[in-house]
Amino acid sequence: MELLILIVVITVVVLATVGLVAGTALRRRPRRSIEEGPRPGADYRPGVGDDAEVPRDSATRTVDDIGLPDVLPPSPTESDGVGAPLAEIPAAPGIPVQERIPPEAPPPAAGRLVRLRLRLARSQNALGRGLLSLLSGDNLDEDAWEDVEATLLLADVGVTATTELVAALRERTKVLGARTPADVREMLRDELLAQIGTTTDRSLRTTAPDRPAVVLVVGVNGTGKTTTCGKIARLLVADGRTVVLGAADTFRAAAADQLQTWGERVGAITVRGAEGGDPASVAFDAVRQGTQSGVDTVLIDTAGRLHTKAGLMDELAKIKRVVGKHGPVDEVLLVLDATTGQNALVQAQVFTQAVDLTGVVLTKLDGTAKGGIVIAVQRELGMPVKLIGLGEGPDDLAPFEPEAFVDALLGEAG
Numbered sequence: 167m168e169l170l171i172l173i174v175v176i177t178v179v180v181l182a183t184v185g186l187v188a189g190t191a192l193r194r195r196p197r198r199s200i201e202e203g204p205r206p207g208a209d210y211r212p213g214v215g216d217d218a219e220v221p222r223d224s225a226t227r228t229v230d231d232i233g234l235p236d237v238l239p240p241s242p243t244e245s246d247g248v249g250a251p252l253a254e255i256p257a258a259p260g261i262p263v264q265e266r267i268p269p270e271a272p273p274p275a276a277g278r279l280v281r282l283r284l285r286l287a288r289s290q291n292a293l294g295r296g297l298l299s300l301l302s303g304d305n306l307d308e309d310a311w312e313d314v315e316a317t318l319l320l321a322d323v324g325v326t327a328t329t330e331l332v333a334a335l336r337e338r339t340k341v342l343g344a345r346t347p348a349d350v351r352e353m354l355r356d357e358l359l360a361q362i363g364t365t366t367d368r369s370l371r372t373t374a375p376d377r378p379a380v381v382l383v384v385g386v387n388g389t390g391k392t393t394t395c396g397k398i399a400r401l402l403v404a405d406g407r408t409v410v411l412g413a414a415d416t417f418r419a420a421a422a423d424q425l426q427t428w429g430e431r432v433g434a435i436t437v438r439g440a441e442g443g444d445p446a447s448v449a450f451d452a453v454r455q456g457t458q459s460g461v462d463t464v465l466i467d468t469a470g471r472l473h474t475k476a477g478l479m480d481e482l483a484k485i486k487r488v489v490g491k492h493g494p495v496d497e498v499l500l501v502l503d504a505t506t507g508q509n510a511l512v513q514a515q516v517f518t519q520a521v522d523l524t525g526v527v528l529t530k531l532d533g534t535a536k537g538g539i540v541i542a543v544q545r546e547l548g549m550p551v552k553l554i555g556l557g558e559g560p561d562d563l564a565p566f567e568p569e570a571f572v573d574a575l576l577g578e579a580g
């Protein structure tokens with residue numbers, strides 16, 4: 167009997183040990199990460215249902231890192247509880263009322279690009295000055311034209327626009343004969359403007375009759391969507407509008423905090439949901455809040471990647487559909503990082519399959535010599551660039567004005 171008990175005990179101990187070892191080994195086996203399979207944007211061209219590119223995991227800087235102006239002390243009117251938009255806007259049922267902070271008064275939209283023109287210094291040197299000096303040369307031989315072409319391509323102007331620009335410039339230099347620097351500048355200005363287009367409607371649809379206008383901000387992660395939403399809110403408030411922000415980027419926990427901070431600075435309510443929650447429902451609540459509060463514009467920040475397996479593009483289409491239950495979406499702005507060059511164009515093509523884009527925001531033009539991407543985006547995608555980001559500061563976003571942009575690229579005349 168004792169022998170039997172001993173055998174049973176030994177068997178149990180052996181089985182438990184084997185189980186433990188096997189379990190540990192299984193746990194240690196590296197889990198197959200999504201990175202190991204073919205990656206959209208790297209191994210194949212992404213389509214509907216995929217992310218537009220391999221998510222970048224570079225650390226992002228939040229609004230807290232970039233030194234917004236200090237919050238001003240409340241004015242007597244505001245401390246009486248009158249005059250601040252957050253106090254005036256009642257929260258919709260089920261949406262928590264946020265702390266009211268006296269809002270700032272950002273500088274107006276008009277003339278921003280002119281004020282920020284020096285931020286284009288790198289593009290100015292590489293593209294503007296480069297072309298001016300090549301075209302001013304006495305001997306415009308084939309080598310010189312090849313250099314002109316290379317300069318345009320290196321600045322990301324794109325093949326189609328480069329070919330057209332070179333052909334037009336060749337023609338005009340032939341007709342012009344002897345050229346003064348002023349002639350060259352004028353010729354280049356004309357041709358660059360012809361490529362960018364001066365008659366395109368670049369206005370933002372941020373008001374609608376009898377309801378708030380709805381603006382969706384989309385793009386891959388890290389392009390600057392959240393920052394851009396905050397900056398657009400400031401632009402709108404500067405022009406006397408009222409705004410509700412929707413933090414539908416439920417993927418990155420900090421994104422909602424970041425957006426709320428931007429909102430608080432200008433007295434705008436931010437509607438947010440649980441981390442990993444349904445982005446479409448946050449967007450829906452934001453529009454509901456905006457409608458009940460009677461604001462001019464609801465600005466919705468979306469994620470550049472998702473927790474769920476559902477593709478980013480499917481999710482965006484869903485957000486647009488769900489928000490559409492309240493009324494039309496007035497603007498769908500695609501945020502593209504200018505420093506990613508031609509890759510930005512591929513991203514744009516993927517996004518257009520999922521949602522009807524109405525315009526592009528090109529961010530980080532301050533950090534690149536490739537200002538020609540403005541031309542490529544318009545020519546290759548046929549989509550207007552409406553805003554450009556020229557820095558990390560709160561008011562470093564400017565409405566895109568072709569003339570001011572080209573003048574900034576070419577630098578001061580003379």
Ligand SMILES: Nc1nc2c(ncn2[C@@H]2O[C@H](COP(=O)(O)OP(=O)(O)OP(=O)(O)O)[C@@H](O)[C@H]2O)c(=O)[nH]1
Binds near residue numbers: 226386530
């Ligand atoms: N230099 C420069 N930096 C910018 C500009 N716009 C945004 N950034 C920076 O880009 C980084 C990413 O910005 P986010 O707004 O967090 O990007 P996002 O697209 O919302 O990122 P996800 O939430 O991960 O999808 C931040 O460090 C911003 O300060 C710009 O115009 N110029």
